[in-house]
Amino acid sequence: MPLRSLSRAMFLGFLRDRMTLFWAVLFPLMFLVLFGGLLTDQGASKIDIAQVGDVAALDRMPAPAREALEQSLEIEKVTDEAGAIQQVRDGDLAAVVVEDGDRLVVHYSQADQVTAARVFATFQGIVDSANLAVTGTEPTYSLASQRVEDESLKTIQYVTPGLLGWAIAMSATFGAAVNLVNWRRTGLLRRLRLAPVPTSSVVLARVGVSLSVALGQTAIFIGLAVGAFGLQLTGAWPLAIVLVLTGTLAFLSIGLLAGSICRTEEGAVGLANFIVLPMAFLSGSFFPLDGAPGWLQGISRLLPLRHLNDGMMDVMVRGQGLEAVWQPMAILLGFAAVCSLVAARLFRWDA
Template identity: 30%
Template sequence: MNGVKYSQWRAMLAITKGSLRGIFRSPSAVVFSLGFPLVFILVFGFIGGGSVSVKVGVDRHTDINSRFYEGLSKVKTLKLVTDQPAAEMEDDLKKGRITAILNVVPQPGADSLPHFLVNIRTSTASDAGKKAILLSVLKEVTARIDDRVYPRASVATFTSEEIPGRVFKTIDFILPGQLGFALMSAAVFGTAFLFYSLRQTLVLKRFFATPIKRTYIVLAEAFSRMIFQLISSVVIIGLGHFAFGFTLVHGWVTFMEMLVLSVFGLLVFMGFGFVVSSIAKNESTIPPLANIVTLPQFLLAGTFFPIDSFPAWLQPICKVMPLTYLIDALRKVAFEGQHLWHVGWDIAILTLWGVVVYAVAVKVFRWE
């Protein structure tokens, strides 16, 4: 070495830099890490957060100038359809596209007080929940008119108090799930393909001809993945926050804590990638093996739906998966304002998974 001391760290940084350039030039890496999650976030960001809307058809014989109809038209929950042919409206009712068809007809009473006959036509195809909302709205409108027409003493007096709260938006649920999915996919697929390719192209073997130690080779590749995923996480969180109002309770503190959790989750899932790259017999077997790890978690770890919405027999399986605890920790930190020491249970389960998967990786990992 001519008296020159070889720097393992400088060699590691050089490999990290080269690997990072390769990742940015890889379309698949960008798609898995940013493309898919951003598409889901954009879709749910635009459609989420709205209130429930009940679409109701209005029969052409309805008296739209009546007091009852005016009361209905002021209810924001109802979307009254008045400009549709009767045949089309009937067809929409049969197909469940509208909840009901209303016909409000004034009825002559014994006195001069108003009275209305409200005919409600529904279908077995209509959403049961929306039918219940419609009936509740009709009763409320009726009660309001009754109070004006027949003023009477009430058996109860109501007082209300509203305390400040935090609205849980759709994006607050979806974004942590998509961030966890992006981290898992990039870690498992990226690591598996990378080390399999390095072995097949004899790049690892060439590294052995240099003074760099094997540990630093692995660290260099891990650092490059970590840097890229941190950038991806910043983009995902930033877009969600500034474009769709994703909640970061403590601002920059919450943002940094989410990045710490992202790095930790990435390290755990990279262990699965090491295992897959080692047991894969050829490159075509990597996707099926990686999907065995990622697909069940993508569907069952609370990425799109709360775990409580799954059947009771399936929930224990959901609660075993590491992605469940990463997503849960991200949601608690982002929306509930908890700090890292408050999500110790989630971190502990992830740590346990990390210990197990890296123990397996050490046993099966092949350098050549």
């Protein structure tokens, strides 16, 4: 069958192309290994604090409260107040704490506003607690905190879906764009057009190979994350496969559009990079976008990779089911349809 022969030839061509294998599989895996090794089992970093002399609010703190405090602060007792303050100016310490009569004086730097806010909020809470303890007044309210995720949840579970989405986008976009330009430049497209092979078979073979590569990428990513970094999948994680397939179709169509526009392989690579790399940053593939401004969040929601990443995060990490995949699938398929129609209008058999 022409379809089977074309699919086999395209797949073997993919496996023999070392550069394509590197960019589609090995390069994203390097990021998974890097992020997994650096971020696994790490939360927010501790703040380095210097305590000068005795500070009653800290030294007389109940043991459970002190233990909770030391999860976010690294407190070291020092005697040289001036030297410690200089370390704060130099950025080597976050703050210096000194007791001055009935005042708790905290010297900090505003250079790192996030750390400064954490320091201020922490010591404001310490002072409030100390004041309550001195007055002997029972607090009206108490705080109870409970983590919404499983206690064993690790950072790798947030890293894997985003990097996998980026890998899928890279492979599908680059593969389609570069192959289309290469086939046109070498005259292979013209020969396929003149050969007794239906155009539908050529298209289906290209789609089938891209979907097969995406499934292979998914297996490698999940296998490495589970085996090497302790990724724990929720019960609905197989739904991620459906999202991977629809995401591949979306980015395959974007690659076909790029390949239809460009005349050289270098141009196709540049255009694919211009599309995929900024999209990865704006879609949360490398870091979360929770603190991004509203206008940036709005732009992010217009990108197909954002919906692929969010959908895989929902079913792989957050334990959601079918309700979490319908909207991302519809958006990704919509992108695939629109980009395919535009690519078909711009498509040329000859250079």
